[in-house]
Amino acid sequence: MATKIGDTKTQRRRKPSNHDDRKISSRLDPEKARERVFHRAAKLLAARPRSVEELRECLLQGRGATKAIVESVIQRLSEYGYLDDARFAQSYASLRVQQRPIGRQRLRRDLWLKKIDKATANEALDLVFAATPEEELIDRAIEKRIRLRGRPQTRAETKKLFDHLLRQGFAFELIGEKLRAISNSEIDEDK
Template sequence: MRKGRSTETDEAEREPKRARNWREIEPLAEEGKTGDPEGIRKRGSLRPRQRADPPDEAPLKEEPARERVMKRAIRLLAARPRSEGELRERLLEKEWASAEAVEEAIEKLRGYGYVEDERFALDYASYRVKRKPVGKRRLLRELAAQKVAEETARAAIEAVFAENPEEELLDRAIERRIARTGLPRSRAELKRLYDHLLRAGFQHELIMNRLRGFTLDQSED
């Protein structure tokens, strides 16, 4: 009996060690202890299924990216006129728009005459004073918000105000305000008129010269 048990033990020791799970396949195969390591490797039946990684999105090629920048620039200009600075800022909002592609597009559009800050500032200032009387200071702030250089903005404003004196624009602004709210009868009402004209961008000295002509009702103070 002892001899039989010894024989069974010897046979068990000679039998190749079997892998209990897929994690043991590789180390056992390397040690040559699996019954058929090459077959397991080829079949891969005990390997866990793995999801294939999604293919990386191919980056935009340089030429298509330049074309996209130009098309976007044309769409922005078709919506409304823009200064060079504002157009550049809007184009650079897109991650795919490189600085080089943006500058190239702006250079081409400048050559076509579609981007010209001097003309943009002049047209903007002319339109504003015709639509609503405003002062130089207000126009200067608005053109700065439109990304127009200060020197260019001042030149355009001076050209527009040469044909539309600020004093006349101030008188128009006062008339429009009085038509809505009536003549100021107290210092408080006169102060509100002053604040309104100051927000419209007119100079303090011009406003005070005009408001001194108003006669207030002393009983309202």
């Protein structure tokens, strides 16, 4: 006689795992849950720096984490100096500008995606662009693009360069000014 898959005689009872025990114990002991959330936060911050709001979202998705526990862990991490949105925003922005030339608008959007509030992001952007002016960054971006693809010869190629610089977050007026300067220098070279 063949056994069916749904036959109750052939199914075995599942033994409770340690995972189930941890879930129950975290509900019973809030101090252990707080410690577990703190260690998870430390691991997340060791992997890469995060903003306060970004860390809060990650921790709330974890097992045994309640809003009260997460808030106490975030407060403790802030007291220790591990969480500081202003420092995070400034270091993130300066690192991005060092890696490749990008504009203020793109950097502002990236900081917004990292859950940095508007005032903190603007302060960080002011500091970063005071150290490295946006004009210098757009010149580097144009140089790199010309080095890789050559000088734009046609209107379509100039449009592609313009669109590329817009995607990099540079201001419309600044791009127009720089591209006009490039086209004027080409006319001067032809004479």
